[in-house]
Amino acid sequence: MTRSQELFEQAKQTIPGGVNSPVRAFNGVGGTPRFIEKADGAYITDADGQQYIDYVGSWGPMILGHNHPAILNAVVETAKNGLSFGAPTSLEVEMAERVCNWLPAVDQVRMVSSGTEATMSAIRLARGYTNRDKILKFEGNYHGHADCLLVKAGSGLLTFGQPNSPGIPADFAKHTLTAVYNDLDSVKAMFEEVGSEIACIILEPVAGNMNCIPPVEGFLEGLREICDQYGALLIIDEVMTGFRVAKGCAHGHYGVKPDLVTLGKVIGGGMPVGAFGGSKEVMQHISPVGGVYQAGTLSGNPVAMAAGLAQLNELDKDGVYEALSAKTETVAKGFKAAADKHGIPMSINYVGGMFGFFFTELEKVTRFDQVTECDMDTFKAFYHGMLEAGIYLAPSAFEASFLSLAHSDDDIARTLEVADKVLAEIAAN
């Protein structure tokens, strides 16, 4: 038995499923999750001492690689002054100014402690601001686990939400409409039906929770137009993409102005952080200036703010995003070239520091239903082949993979060498 296997068995006694967040249990790929002992740069090391080149990066935030000295130093130095005060600090002001300076759509921002809190609060604000109850999300987009967001589409043109999880009263989910990502007509149909009751559209500007699916041309612009036409707010959920796809986030990259933006992960540098922001007019509806209640004991935690600011300082340097994009492109194209070489159908998507690969005959994957039709057996075989050889990819065909600035040319070359070998073995079987 490996140490990870031992720990997994032990963990299952006292933690449901042995994990504190479901995807970590390797349900999507089978086998034993690796218990991680430490990480440095592009590498993580498990409890058995096996080192991996990491393409998960804590699901996005480790954009500089693990253990970056600037972040580590900021955390240690800030912690020396105390861990939490439940009172305002100058670090929060600095973080708010940084976010507002970098994102023209954001005049004011409120810090929270997770992406779930960010989206939950943004939706409450959109409902309070518009005085409407319904919200529209997209099937396959994940925005955290607030009750009204754990809803996926059934069939039919106008699909009123059915809860996706026991424990959510149908009454809580019935105001959630679900449309098809990258299909404007599915959105228009709902707005034609009940547009005056819809408070907001919420979406991932590059979907990263159904593998990696960028928006098709005109999709984001079309959503902006529909929102303007019906007086609904456009919430762009950048929890995964924010400051990873580009310095101006994904909405800046694609040139679309949101009413509210939600952020997370990257602005915490690995510490628990989220945020939501928008125009002053909308944000002034938040308590204590406005009536929409929102709060958090640990919100704007000084150590988390310091870590996030240190990370953003590094991301402000010249050429950072160009370098990250180039690394990502090399990996994604390398996977595709290896698959082609061995006659295995594969399609790839990549943007900024995130990428996805799909075992499919389709040239381009743009929709959720296409992801569900991909060859999951080949994905699992590829995943485990890579893992055994020291390459740690996202353990699910429904998650994007992530690059960091710490991934060297040698790391990438090694990754592609392994991919070539694993795909050759799959082709031979």
Ligand code: PMP
């Ligand atoms: N929104 C998006 C787009 C996400 O990817 C996630 C989590 N991966 C969340 C919200 C929820 O964030 P958290 O897990 O920090 O609650």
